[in-house]
Amino acid sequence: MSVPANLNIVPFISVENMMDLVVATGVERFLVELAGYIEDDFRRWESFDKIPRVASHSRDGVIELMPTSDGTLYGFKYVNGHPKNTNSGLQTVTAFGVLSDVESGYPLLLSEMTILTALRTAATSAIAAKYLARKEARTMALIGNGAQSEFQALAFKSLLGIDRLRLYDIDPGATARCRRNLERFGFDIETCISAEQAVETADIITTATADKHNATILTDNMIGPGVHINGVGGDCPGKTEMHRDVLLRADIFVEFPPQTRVEGEIQQLSFDHPVTELWQVITGEKMGRSSEKQITLFDSVGFAIEDFSALRYVRDRVSGSTSINQLDLLADPDEPRDLFGMLLRRQALLASAC
Amino acid sequence: MSVPANLNIVPFISVENMMDLVVATGVERFLVELAGYIEDDFRRWESFDKIPRVASHSRDGVIELMPTSDGTLYGFKYVNGHPKNTNSGLQTVTAFGVLSDVESGYPLLLSEMTILTALRTAATSAIAAKYLARKEARTMALIGNGAQSEFQALAFKSLLGIDRLRLYDIDPGATARCRRNLERFGFDIETCISAEQAVETADIITTATADKHNATILTDNMIGPGVHINGVGGDCPGKTEMHRDVLLRADIFVEFPPQTRVEGEIQQLSFDHPVTELWQVITGEKMGRSSEKQITLFDSVGFAIEDFSALRYVRDRVSGSTSINQLDLLADPDEPRDLFGMLLRRQALLASAC
Incomplete structure (x- = not known):
């Protein structure tokens, strides 16, 4: 003891x-x-x-x-x-x-x-992307440049080598601040005027917006083949960030299904929609990315572990x-x-x- | 705010x-x-x-x-x-x-x-007894003389005027300490050599033992008419203090039924055994003690409120x-x-x- x-x-x-x-x-x-x-x-x-x-x-x-x-x-x-x-x-x-x-x-x-929560959320996102994003991924769109954004950027840099960022926030001041804070860390940073512009050429799309309602940050036409989506902001009943059609095209990875089905993006889908638990990908029990064209989504809500x-x-x-x-x-x-x-x-x- | x-x-x-x-x-x-x-x-x-x-x-x-x-x-x-x-x-x-x-x-x-928990547990017990014990109650048996015992005694004294105590614990040292701690508060205290002796002449019986298993501190023959039982120690699945027959003879009052049915004495009864919620007695919606001969039991487990x-x-x-x-x-x-x-x-x- x-x-x-x-x-x-x-x-x-x-x-x-x-x-x-x-x-x-x-x-x-x-x-x-x-x-x-x-x-x-x-x-x-x-x-x-x-x-x-x-x-x-x-x-x-x-x-x-x-x-x-x-x-x-x-x-x-x-x-x-x-x-x-x-x-x-x-x-x-x-x-x-x-x-x-x-x-x-x-x-x-x-x-x-x-x-510590900001750090662990970013670390978990980067772990998921390590198993789910394409190996050659270098560019990340970062939509929502609030308190979580710099932590996400640095986690993806230190764990995956992501060094090109495309920033967008409805508040340009937030984007400017995020860019300023990240300047010393060696990123190539592009400031974008829309979410559509941000996702262009991105290998990974991170959404980390904060509104407490169902928003549509990502629509189906914005998501090209091979992209990994890191959905961080949709983490509460009635709070989602992407259109249902995006979810239907993606292979979805989650932390703890009983919680994510209530809180995550997949609250928009039927309760038996197939999802893969991230821990099983990490142990090798389940496959992560299976092809170059597959769209993967980590529906992050944050779990107690x-x-x-x-x-x-x-x-x-x-x-x-x-x-x-x-x-x-x-x-x-x-x-x-x-x-x-x-x-x-x-x-x-x-x-x-x- | x-x-x-x-x-x-x-x-x-x-x-x-x-x-x-x-x-x-x-x-x-x-x-x-x-x-x-x-x-x-x-x-x-x-x-x-x-x-x-x-x-x-x-x-x-x-x-x-x-x-x-x-x-x-x-x-x-x-x-x-x-x-x-x-x-x-x-x-x-x-x-x-x-x-x-x-x-x-x-x-x-x-x-x-x-x-603070020791104090609120004792205060809640005394509130229940105020509504459930006979008005002329003056003597309390206190079985289990651990950390909760003095707080129970003082709560019953200050809220109900209980000034005669009958103490029993399997550890005589615990009883001696409880007695010593309470000496200055003006109680008439009897040290007993068994639970059976402690309950003699008692208007109120408080059980506050700590073993984590189903014990039988109180058996049916120990409980006379008109007694109020304040069951404090049975508060966990598999941890009870009294024989099922005691429960069947008593009218049972609880804090929050969904919790008490799992944790309290009534885990020994069927899930639909009738119980009365204490708050409804306090608001006057439900009756507390209805006769001089009735046996009342407050099945205390402790609730968040x-x-x-x-x-x-x-x-x-x-x-x-x-x-x-x-x-x-x-x-x-x-x-x-x-x-x-x-x-x-x-x-x-x-x-x-x-």
Whole structure:
């Protein structure tokens, strides 16, 4: 049992700790190592407890809990999605998560996961594309240049060697910012004035838009043979990014079908429409891309195991580090069954201090 | 929208903060005020999103997530239950929770909930007994004298005027400790050598044992007419405390039937065995105790709304307090869509500091 010596303490990775870890590691190396953890966990997919995330929907957004366990560790993430938040200067998505010891039930780590979610989403997209895009792919259209866009670009660069980007967003300011942020990373970047222009010559099309409704970012005539589509933004009931006809022409790959059929692009299709689980492609059980002309679609919604992998990764990275915070989160009476006595002793201590 | 001015910050009630709040308030006043919040929320039961808690079972215990929302606030609790933990000096139950703003999805408070869970469980038991026990009840048998026992005793004292206790535990040391901890609170306490002896003359029988298996703490011949049973320890599939015949003689009151039928004493009964929901007794829709001879049973398992009420209560109590901690939990870029830019600016800052 790996419980910290100070039983009341849970190590805490704050936003600043996470930024410093990413900066010290380098974003690209971080993405590559994180992808390694995610791939390892996808390879042992069958050893995990899996349920669709537990969603609480409201008018303007959703709050979700995403738990999973491999029998040794338990992890969960809290994440919200509120597209209108940006109007009031807030993040669309914020997240934090906990990794725990299954044997004792004690939390081992609390971590910010807003930044970490952006990284793991991009890493998972790049893993999928590694198995599904054409081997010679070098050009990616990136439609939707919000908070997720730079992470996607760098994950595809570091895992697949994608070095040509075609950016488009309905907000030109977002595209300009994305381009500026990515300048130092050695991409050849084209700014486009429409989604149609962005997909021209693209080997891979990534959609990462944020509106909470059914949109049609991609129509059938925009998708040429051999393209891999990385659909990131359609991840909620009533929130999709592409026309149904695109889905009908593509071979579709998903994380966890019971969740994706409710939340992903395939909510537009019948519940028995054939899909392939990504983990089976990674283990070799199922085929990924089978021809040069095939259209492949990774219908990404984000699954709990990816967050579990991300928590495992950062825990290994910060293990033994004295630079992270220590939270007094767990009551630890001198005698475990004497929780009430702990209150009495605190009372006596406070009284004697007066 | 009630989001803190510093968007990255989430107020945090540590274990020490919680102890100080309870001590400053006084345990009895805390229980009475907390019971007020719980009763208020039970009165508006129908306005809550309700699901059975999401459990991850393992060989030695369970880790659970308990979310709920009233459409304005969202709350969830993480809680584990590992009966063998005491063997290695750990708590059987540890918990923490979060209260969030539904409109933005932003967390408003992170709090320890090991102590708070003990308090809300006891407060809920006392609320149920207020409606279900005979009005003249003064004597309570308390079987199982572990971490929950003193909280139960004080909740029943402060809400119902119960001032005679009959204690029994298979571990005499636990009983001695419980007795010692309660001495200053003005109870008339009897130490008993068996559960049978403890229930003699008792108006209310509280069972709060911790073994994770089906036990028979109460058998049919131990239960006289007019008794109210407060069954606290049977709260997990395969973990019950009383013989099925006791259940068949009692009128049974529960928190949330879909959860209690799986986790409570009534897992021993058919799925359509009649039960009454406690909230309906509180609103007056359903009758509580209907005769002096009736045997009533509150089959307590603990429901998410009680934790939500508890988080609401402590949030109101610490609101504006400068003595609690502030966690840097939420990424807050200058420009909300520029999460990646925040990393770049951190990198520049760290580079310039070298």
